[in-house]
Amino acid sequence: MNTFLWPVQVYYEDTDSGGVVYYANYLKFMERARTEWLRSLGFEQDELIEKNSVIFAVRSVQVDYLAPARFNDCLMVSAKPVEQGRVSLVFEQIIKRKNEDKPLCQGQIKIVSLNSQSFKPCSLPAPLAECINIGE
Amino acid sequence: MNTFLWPVQVYYEDTDSGGVVYYANYLKFMERARTEWLRSLGFEQDELIEKNSVIFAVRSVQVDYLAPARFNDCLMVSAKPVEQGRVSLVFEQIIKRKNEDKPLCQGQIKIVSLNSQSFKPCSLPAPLAECINIGE
Amino acid sequence: MNTFLWPVQVYYEDTDSGGVVYYANYLKFMERARTEWLRSLGFEQDELIEKNSVIFAVRSVQVDYLAPARFNDCLMVSAKPVEQGRVSLVFEQIIKRKNEDKPLCQGQIKIVSLNSQSFKPCSLPAPLAECINIGE
């Protein structure tokens, strides 16, 4: 599966008085990229909830902050599934400035598939699991 | 009804790269004060949803930004109902630094009472309406 | 001056447990549209700070919340300057769902031009003022 890339523009809302993007906000950018990756495969999360009673929850994050992003930067955020379990996916995500090679921030994000009523773990939707198909 | 005051500490999360509190975040501070005002009267919003099927939604805001709050400021946020309708309340809210008189930010926030299933306007919970009792 | 439109996708980060976009977050969407409107005219805010020592601050907002936006909605956010002073601009901004006519949220946002060192009001950058040129 190829690496998916999603552009994110940095606005004032994303920065803090240190002059850089606030550390929690990189997690927002990473989720936007995962959402758009899913959409690019044809899956809309509101439909997954309504039709399949499936929601995704983040189980763990490991993020390294290597260099700061700043106001008005245009970032490229990657999303690539690197591990696939029955109920879980691990994404590798890297954030760079557009047209630059140096990573600013990189993380491994583990998500789990939950039943939207019971909040118990459930299998990834079969069409999604087949679509990813990277094995465990 | 007396003016209710709630302290809010400014953290990095609240600021932007202009070095001041981001303009949307004052609305968060004002909502914290309204929530704590309600709690001080004995009303918990999760119970109002579960027992009374009532949620509150903001219908309009009018906010003047007079001077900036900064990182590490300790603010005092007021909440005072100034108009009461059958389904609505208008709050006057002022944000100052602790032990200072100059308002940094002041607003009029109109909230409406909604049925939490239908999202249609409904009467303010009677015990709350009686408790406020400032008339229209 | 024509109305500028900017698309905003609603992510989980924007919503609250009421199931809708949190009221303060519409102000973030409106600022994104103002920033992109400025960029569409050829002005980058980081350059305005560095070269002209000018930053913009919000002086007041008046926002009506008419109907809620929800998770996964694609919104269109407008930005149109409707009043121009020596140091200030008033924008009319309307948020709708893409391909729908009904406004969800509309506001008047007054911004002022400040010297980025002194934080005192200063004239709008002349090239910008000429570009807008709607008079007072």
Add this chain to the structure above:
Amino acid sequence: MNTFLWPVQVYYEDTDSGGVVYYANYLKFMERARTEWLRSLGFEQDELIEKNSVIFAVRSVQVDYLAPARFNDCLMVSAKPVEQGRVSLVFEQIIKRKNEDKPLCQGQIKIVSLNSQSFKPCSLPAPLAECINIGE
């Protein structure tokens, strides 16, 4: 060094349309606890910037999300330094509901001390390093 505890009330701003606290927002809660831990030791971050030209930046986070926090929960957020380097500190942080034993979220957060002009790593302020004194 004892474990420091800081209470955090969950407001609508913290939740998402999944009905729970949004995953990035736990990082805000953890930073509030680290800030208040520092304040409890007599250090104010705005003074550290002005007098010592020192700011703190997060270098990495590792967070496990074990169970969701919800609207109106009162949380207790811990902060405990567990590793001390010349320029860095690692905190162990656990978030529970008040009066409950089950952790909802736990993390290891590594922060580094930076010169506030050059943004280069610098020694932790000596009085702080002595105060913590847990060794590497």
